[in-house]
Amino acid sequence: MPNDKPLAGQRILIFVGEDYEDLELWYPKLRLIEAGAQVTVSGPEAGVRYPGKHGYPCVSDANLASQQAADYHGLVVPGGFMPDKLRRDPKVLELVRQFSAAGKLVASICHGGWIPISAGVYRGVRVTGSPGIKDDLVNAGAIWEDAPVVIDRHFVSSRKPDDLPDFCRGILQVMCAKSA
Numbered sequence: 708m709p710n711d712k713p714l715a716g717q718r719i720l721i722f723v724g725e726d727y728e729d730l731e732l733w734y735p736k737l738r739l740i741e742a743g744a745q746v747t748v749s750g751p752e753a754g755v756r757y758p759g760k761h762g763y764p765c766v767s768d769a770n771l772a773s774q775q776a777a778d779y780h781g782l783v784v785p786g787g788f789m790p791d792k793l794r795r796d797p798k799v800l801e802l803v804r805q806f807s808a809a810g811k812l813v814a815s816i817c818h819g820g821w822i823p824i825s826a827g828v829y830r831g832v833r834v835t836g837s838p839g840i841k842d843d844l845v846n847a848g849a850i851w852e853d854a855p856v857v858i859d860r861h862f863v864s865s866r867k868p869d870d871l872p873d874f875c876r877g878i879l880q881v882m883c884a885k886s887a
Contacts, residue, residue, distance in 0.1 A: 712743030713883050719812075720774060721783045722799065722822070723750040723767050728787035729759035730868040731816045735783050738875040744882075749774050751796070760787040771798050776805035781882055786817025786837065794825035803828060807861070812885070814863040814878050816870070820844055823862075833859040835866050861885070 719739050723732060732748070739746050750757055750767035757765050771793075776782075782803065784790065793799045803826035806813050815823055820836035821843065823829050830848030835857045845851050856865045856873035863881055865874035 713879065714739060714886070715743035717744045717780045717882060717886060718778060719744045719746045719781045719783060719882075720776075720779045720802075721746060721748045722771070722785065722789070722793055723748045723757050723765050724789040724793050725757050726760045726788035726792075727757065727765065727785050728789075728817060728868065729761045729763040730871060731785035731787065731819065732759070732765055733763065734868075734871045735785070735814075735816075735875055735878065739783075739878070742879060744780075747774075747779070751793075757789075771796065771802070774798075774802060776802050776809060776811065779806070779811070780885070781812030781878070782806045782814065783878065784813070784815040784819035784822050786815075786819040788818070790815075790818050790821040794822045800826040810861050812861050812863065812878065812881050814874070814881075816865040816874050817867050820849075820864060824849075829862075832862050833857050834862065834864040836864055837866060 747768045749769045753770040807828040817837040824847040833850045855870040856877040863877040
């Protein structure tokens with residue numbers, strides 16, 4: 708059997724906050740754990756139970772203020788209403804810039820693209836996202852594609868919860884290439 712833990716030793720940070728899109732956090736989190744990654748879910752406060760957009764809660768492992776991109780191999784940004792709130796936090800934007808500058812995974816799905824937009828890291832990057840933020844992506848200098856997943860170097864993006872299988876395969880593809 709091929710290596711069933713291809714991300715063993717890899718650390719992934721996932722953002723959480725009030726009204727995150729439930730599936731867009733939980734599906735990647737569980738898939739990454741299954742692949743052997745150590746996942747940390749970080750929100751504005753540590754140990755807080757954040758309600759998902761559809762009511763499924765997630766307790767944050769750590770607070771955003773204490774996070775350092777150097778401690779992780781990649782970042783996942785779920786959608787929902789959460790990204791519109793978190794992108795107002797300078798620490799969140801600085802983390803995204805650090806992941807991007809280091810060539811580390813920056814993966815966003817649906818409205819999660821708002822955070823890399825506000826961090827200023829999408830100029831010239833091929834991406835997709837919720838059709839509702841297509842204009843925001845284009846106005847930020849991104850190159851829009853309507854596809855289940857778009858991979859451009861260390862950036863992975865998807866449109867909606869239905870695209871989660873492709874999104875997670877894209878994340879694994881980028882992470883496995885970086886660890887090879």
